[in-house]
Amino acid sequence: MSLSDSRPSAPIAGADKAPRGSSPLSVRWRDIRNRALMSPRFHAIALATPIGRFFARRSADKLFDLTAGFVYSQILFAGVQTGLFEALAEGPAPEEDLARRLEMPLDGARRLLSGSAALGLLDKLPDGRFMLGAQGAALLANPGAIAMIRHHDAFYDDLRDPVEVLKIRGGGRLARLWDYDGQSADTRPEGRSTSETTRYTKLMEASQDLVAREALRLFDVRPFKRILDLGGGSGRFLTALAERNETAQLHLFDRPDVAILARERLDIRPDADRFRVHGGSFFADSLPDRCDLVTLVRILHDHDDEPAMNILRRARTALAPGGRILIAEPMADRRAHSRIGDAYFNLYLAAMGSGRPRTPEEIAEMLGAAGFSKPRTIPAGMPIATSAVTAVAT
């Protein structure tokens, strides 16, 4: 039983090799570039030629996007909050009509509409009406993105002082919202689930489809017979997996309060007898054993190194020798090129107060220390949804 051999996958190189781009020559070149970019004389010369102007403008645009990114995000947030995109789902509308539907003064609506059009969320027609732009249409097709944008309310509140977020992890609204230290199981008795758990689990559920589609495209789950999704939430990933593998027995393990939600979802399925839901802490309680595949989908990055190692060791106990583990989550990049991992999740998890995005190489090293061998990274087609690392239980 193995990862489908036809799929491209790469053994993870040790972190000992000098990463590309850090040779003395490369550093020297960057130094020359930076000195030029900091020199007013260089700018004057560059602006005198068409090609120089082209590059200067491109660089200025990039810098402006970084400067104004927060404003762009808030325009998007306002569009989601007011129902602007849904209002345009049926077709173009004039601005007066939209102002009425969004319950906004005409001046405010005009600013939101033209801002959204400038960002590609809307298109402005020559007759003055507005319709969905390519990004707006893509957004409407992605309920997970809409749920995340709404949820950014708390995150961006914390980010009003990003330095504070970096100095004091988990000191703000986002951490309080989750009330989620990630270290211990929820102590609330079985049989009761809170609105906070429901809200959190629904958010995870809303963003799961894209992740599941990508993870199941990268990794062939068909050869496995007894699968455990650790920290499986309400079971969205496992039900997507059930469509690819129609015979395996499927186990879900999550905190007791989340397990209640999973049972509610899974018990009503016609194939409910394939699913077993276990409530407990993956740090402390016994897990189903003799599995041939354990999946950890968006779990590891929520935890600091020590508890993350603990989860991997516990996952190992659930597997028979030769069984596989699949880690699927957005990951960092050795050269910090992953915007979702190195920029977004780095800050998000700092505000949440637990965890960090890791590179595939770091995850491979942790897997080795937790009793796994042959770590492989599966080249991600859509790293913004997930990357994947797999290994074999020794």
Ligand SMILES: C[S@@+](CC[C@H](N)C(=O)[O-])C[C@H]1O[C@@H](n2cnc3c(N)ncnc32)[C@H](O)[C@@H]1O
């Ligand atoms: C980021 S969510 C991911 C959920 C799901 N795998 C997904 O991708 O949508 C993390 C999950 O880990 C669960 N979790 C956190 N701490 C846990 C613990 N100590 N024991 C069991 N599950 C836990 C949470 O309840 C939540 O469902």
